Amino acid sequence: MATKATTTVRATFKATNRRDRGCGGVAKTEQSRRREQITRTSIRTSTRLRALESDEDEFAVFRFTLGSDVLSDDDVPRAVGALGGLALCANGATSGAAAAGDALARSEIIGAMLVLGCLIAPTIGAYVKRNEDGAIGGGGRADSGDDASGSSTFALDERASERASEDLAWASYAVLTNTLACGVMYVDADGVARVARGRLRSRSDGRLDESKSEALARATSAFAASSLGREGGTFDTYLSSRREIDKEGANEWEFLPPDAECVFACRPADAKGVVVAWSLSARAFGKKDRAWLDALALKLDRHSFS
Structure with a gap:
């Protein structure tokens, strides 16, 4: 259907050009210029639609590097x-x-x-x-150190397929490097945490998780006990400041570090899984960041983890 529409608009574009040339080089009228603009817009729209329909899309990490050993x-x-x-x-x-x-x-x-x-x-x-970590709210990047409030974690579902594991790993990495998030978690349709990466709340007994599966099990239990775990249907929850976190009761979520200043959780339309990201900076996730995290949830939702 998209190919037919593209062929039609291209034929219209060519016919318009022939008609304009037949006028002996007379300047294009306002109406013909509008037709050309509409035609070009239609072609660009069709191209974007075909790109969106492709299932071979990958996560992009927006970082430029020369890859040279001679020059840093x-x-x-x-x-x-x-x-x-x-x-x-x-x-x-x-x-x-x-x-x-x-x-x-x-x-x-x-x-x-x-x-x-x-x-x-x-x-x-x-x-x-x-000085990035000294920005508003205490910084946004993942803290590599462990303390009484949070610990650095990278737990990936070991039972997931190779493709799913690769997508989970790159998605979580992209979130931490391309946004001000200090931690991110993906929970599938069954309410099971499949990846938890970055700064998570420390255990109440002060111990470290002995394995990745234990860290994921703790994240799964914490998510189920939170208000997000009881949320049904589509939602976009954006708590942009500490005041909103306390008002929502998110400070009691057992996976969220006590020093988190901003949280975004989403289950977009046509998705069953949930992406949760948090930051040590207030108002850390802009409109584009939130739209990107929505798209990320849709991408990860394509995998079957059962």
Whole structure:
């Protein structure tokens, strides 16, 4: 059906072009321009629909890397700045004093500022990254250390198929690296936690979980005892601040670290599983993050874990 629609709109587009050419090169009317715009929009929409219908979609981790052993990714701006500085010096040396003018002087000043920016950008980036955990609400990234309130966990269902395990692992990794989440959990249609990753609430007795299966069993019990476990049908629960968490009673969820400042849980339409993500930063999940987590729940819901 999508192929027929695409063929039709392309034929319409060609007919419009022929008619416009037949007018002896006269400027296109407002009506023909509108038809072209509608046609192009229809083609783009059809292409997007075909892409969405594909079952071969994968999780994308939005991180650029050169993969070079010679030059670290963090040093790329410094290398660009050094090359720019050399080019600036070479240009000044070859232009000569006679050719120097106000325009060249201004250009060299701007070039020098850009070179300086490239050289100090990695230092600024490292400073921001070090202080990221000091942002609003105490930071969002997963804490690798364990304390009385939370412990770092990566528990994956060992009985899941290879494809399901791969999707669970990459999905949880993508959530922790592409959002401000410090922890994430996926619970399937049977109410069983299939993956728990990041910072989870510590055990009441202070012990660490002895195995991944024990950590998942504890997460499953905690989810079932929470208000999310009793929630039926489709829902999007977004508690953007500590005040909302306390008001909802989410501070009593046994899987949620006591220092969590933001929680998002979703079971979108046409899905039976639930994705829960939490952060140490207030208002951590924007509208796009929440829509992406909804799509993630739909993706994981395709797997059969029974």
